[in-house]
Amino acid sequence: MEISLILEQLRQLKAADQNALDIYTDLQSKVTDPKILLALQRLVRDEAKHVAMEKEILAILQYEPQVFFSGGEKETEGFAELFSRAGIHLTVGSSGELFSKQYNRKRFDLVLLDLDGEARVKDPKGVTSLVRKIRKTHKKVIVLSSRGDLKWIRAAFEAGSSDYIVNPSNRRELIARVLATLKGRKRVCCLGGGTGLFTLLSALKTLPDILLISLVNMSDDGGSSGRLRASFGVLPPGDVRRSLVALSNAPEVMNELMNYRFDRGGELRDHSLGNLLLTGLTGMKGSMAEAVRAMGDILNIQGIVLPITQTMTEFVARFENGKVVRGESRISLCEGSDPALQVRRVWHEPHAVCDASAYASILHSDLVIIGPGDLFTSVITNLVIGKVREAISLTRAKKIYICNLMTRPGETTGLDAREHVRRIVGALGADRLDYVLASNARFSKAAIARYAKLDQHPVLMNAEDDLQGVTKAKTILADVADQKELVRHDLQKLRNQLLRFLS
Amino acid sequence: MKIPREELLDSLKKAYEMEEIMADLLTALALPHVLASKIPEQGRQKVQKMLSVIHADTLMHQKLVSGMIKHLSE
Numbered sequence: 001m002e003i004s005l006i007l008e009q010l011r012q013l014k015a016a017d018q019n020a021l022d023i024y025t026d027l028q029s030k031v032t033d034p035k036i037l038l039a040l041q042r043l044v045r046d047e048a049k050h051v052a053m054e055k056e057i058l059a060i061l062q063y064e065p066q067v068f069f070s071g072g073e074k075e076t077e078g079f080a081e082l083f084s085r086a087g088i089h090l091t092v093g094s095s096g097e098l099f100s101k102q103y104n105r106k107r108f109d110l111v112l113l114d115l116d117g118e119a120r121v122k123d124p125k126g127v128t129s130l131v132r133k134i135r136k137t138h139k140k141v142i143v144l145s146s147r148g149d150l151k152w153i154r155a156a157f158e159a160g161s162s163d164y165i166v167n168p169s170n171r172r173e174l175i176a177r178v179l180a181t182l183k184g185r186k187r188v189c190c191l192g193g194g195t196g197l198f199t200l201l202s203a204l205k206t207l208p209d210i211l212l213i214s215l216v217n218m219s220d221d222g223g224s225s226g227r228l229r230a231s232f233g234v235l236p237p238g239d240v241r242r243s244l245v246a247l248s249n250a251p252e253v254m255n256e257l258m259n260y261r262f263d264r265g266g267e268l269r270d271h272s273l274g275n276l277l278l279t280g281l282t283g284m285k286g287s288m289a290e291a292v293r294a295m296g297d298i299l300n301i302q303g304i305v306l307p308i309t310q311t312m313t314e315f316v317a318r319f320e321n322g323k324v325v326r327g328e329s330r331i332s333l334c335e336g337s338d339p340a341l342q343v344r345r346v347w348h349e350p351h352a353v354c355d356a357s358a359y360a361s362i363l364h365s366d367l368v369i370i371g372p373g374d375l376f377t378s379v380i381t382n383l384v385i386g387k388v389r390e391a392i393s394l395t396r397a398k399k400i401y402i403c404n405l406m407t408r409p410g411e412t413t414g415l416d417a418r419e420h421v422r423r424i425v426g427a428l429g430a431d432r433l434d435y436v437l438a439s440n441a442r443f444s445k446a447a448i449a450r451y452a453k454l455d456q457h458p459v460l461m462n463a464e465d466d467l468q469g470v471t472k473a474k475t476i477l478a479d480v481a482d483q484k485e486l487v488r489h490d491l492q493k494l495r496n497q498l499l500r501f502l503s
Numbered sequence: 504m505k506i507p508r509e510e511l512l513d514s515l516k517k518a519y520e521m522e523e524i525m526a527d528l529l530t531a532l533a534l535p536h537v538l539a540s541k542i543p544e545q546g547r548q549k550v551q552k553m554l555s556v557i558h559a560d561t562l563m564h565q566k567l568v569s570g571m572i573k574h575l576s577e
Contacts, residue, residue, distance in 0.1 A: 006538070009531065012524070013525055013532070016521045016525045017525060018527070019521050020521040023518040023521070030506035031511065036571055036575075043567065046560050046564065049560075050557050050560065053553045053557060054557070060542060060546045060549065060550055061542060063546075176567040183542065184544040209544070256517075271556060462571045
C-alpha cells in the first residue's frame with residue numbers, strides 16, 4: 001500500500017473517531033440511565049485516547065527525516081531535490097556550522113560528513129575525533145569521501161559511523177545508503193560469484209527493509225569474461241552482470257538482452273551482450289566499478305553491486321600432488337590435474353587489493369552471507385583477499401556460510417559439509433562464522449545418478465553436531481534444495497531460512 | 504432521560520456506523536506488511552502497537568454500542 005493511501009485511511013479513521021467522540025460526548029449530557037451512562041463514559045475516554053494516538057501516528061508517518069550535509073553549496077547541485085524526492089529534509093552547511101550556535105539545539109537524524117571538504121582532517125585520528133564529536137549530538141553519521149583509504153574507513157567505523165561512502169557522486173547508491181540508515185534497514189552483504197550468488201540475490205531481492213549489497217568475485221578468466229579480459233584488459237564482467245540482472249528492476253526484455261549470448265558472428269560468438277556493454281562502459285567511465293554503477297542506474301537495480309577488487313589478478317591453486325594451476329577456469333576444469341586430487345592452497349597473483357567500497361560495506365553490514373557457490377573459485381577466492389578477511393573479522397555483522405548442495409570435480413571431490421566448512425574457516429584465518437546453513441534434502445535416485453555421471457555427489461551433513469571441532473557456529477539443517485531439473489538452491493526455501501536473521 | 508428514546512437510538516446507530524468504518528480501516532492498516540519499509544523500524548513498532556490498541560478497543564466498542572442499541576430497542 002502506498003504511503004499516501006495509508007495517510008488517507010488514517011485521516012478517515014481519525015475523522016470517524018472524532019465523529020464518534022462527538023456523539024458520545026453529546027449523549028453523555030443527555031442520558032440518565034446509569035448503565036448507559038457508564039458505557040458512554042468509557043467510550044468518550046477511549047475515543048479521546050484514539051484521536052490523540054491517531055494524531056501521533058500521522059505525525060510519525062508524515063515526519064521528514066532531518067539530514068545535514070557538510071559538503072557546502074558547491075557540491076550539492078540538485079541534492080536538495082534528490083533528497084526531497086526521497087522524503088528527506090536536507091540542510092547544507094560546513095561541519096563548522098554544525099557546531100555553531102545556529103544548530104546547537106538541533107539534533108539531526110543523520111549527518112553526511114563530507115571529508116573532502118575537511119581540510120583539517122589529515123589522518124585516521126582526525127576522522128575518529130570528528131565522527132565522535134558529531135555522534136555526541138546527532139543520531140547518525142555517514143562519512144563521504146572520494147579517497148578510499150581503508151585506515152580512514154576503519155577509523156570512521158570504530159568511531160560509530162553508520163556507513164562510509166567512497167563514491168558520493170553516484171546518487172542512486174547514496175540515496176540507497178542514506179535511506180537504509182534512516183529507516184534502520186538491515187545491510188546484507190553477499191560474497192560469492194557465479195550461479196550461487198545469482199540465486200542468493202534472487203532469493204533476497206524481494207525482502208523489504210534490507211539493503212542488499214553484492215560483493216562479486218573478479219578473478220574469472222573463462223569464456224566470454226576471459227576473452228574480454230585478455231583483449232581489453234578489463235576486469236571480468238560475467239559475474240557482475242549476473243548480479244546486476246538478479247537485482248534489476250528493468251523490464252524483463254532488458255534482462256534477457258543483458259544475458260543474450262551471440263551464437264555466431266566470428267569474434268562476437270559466445271559473448272553475452274551484457275559483458276560487451278560493461279566492457280564499453282569501463283572504457284567510457286574509466287573503471288569496472290564505475291561501469292557497474294552506471295549499469296546499475298540503467299537497470300534501476302534494487303541494491304548495490306560492487307566488484308570485490310579492482311586489481312587484475314590471477315587465481316592460483318596448488319593441488320595435493322604439488323601441481324600449481326593458474327587461472328580460475330583451469331582450476332575449475334582441474335586442467336592438468338587429476339579430478340580426484342584436492343586443492344591444498346589458493347592465492348592471487350599479484351596480490352589482490354580489496355575495493356574500498358566493498359571493505360566499508362562489510363564493516364558496516366548487519367549480515368554477511370558467504371556462498372553458496374564453487375568453494376574455491378567463487379567463494380574462497382574472495383576470502384583470501386587480506387582486507388576482506390580483515391573486514392569480516394572486524395564487522396559486528398552475523399556471518400553465515402551457505403553450504404553447497406553438490407560437489408564439483410577438481411574442487412571439492414570427496415568433501416562433505418564438514419570439510420567445506422573447514423576450508424571456509426581456514427580461508428577466514430579464524431573461526432568467524434556464526435551460522436552454517438546446510439541442506440538435509442533427500443535427493444531422488446534419478447538426480448543422484450544423473451550427477452554421479454558427472455562425478456558430482458551430494459554434499460552430506462547428517463547431524464547438527466557434524467561440525468563439532470571445526471566451528472562454534474550454529475548449524476541449521478534444512479531442506480533448501482530444488483531438484484526439479486538441476487539440483488539448485490530453492491529461492492523460496494532459502495529466503496525462508498534467511499528471514500530469521502533479518503527480523 | 505433528557506433525550507427522547509428514538510433520538511438516542513438514532514445517535515447510537517450513527518455511532519455504530521462510525522465504529523464499523525473504523526474497524527474496517529483498522530483491519531486493513533493493522534496488517535504487518537502495510538507499514539513495512541515506509542518508516543523506520545522503531546517508529547513502525549510504535550505505530551503498530553498503537554493501531555492494535557485502537558483496533559482491539561474498536562471491536563469492543565462495536566459490541567458495547569450494539570448492546571446499548573439492543574437494550575434500548577427491547
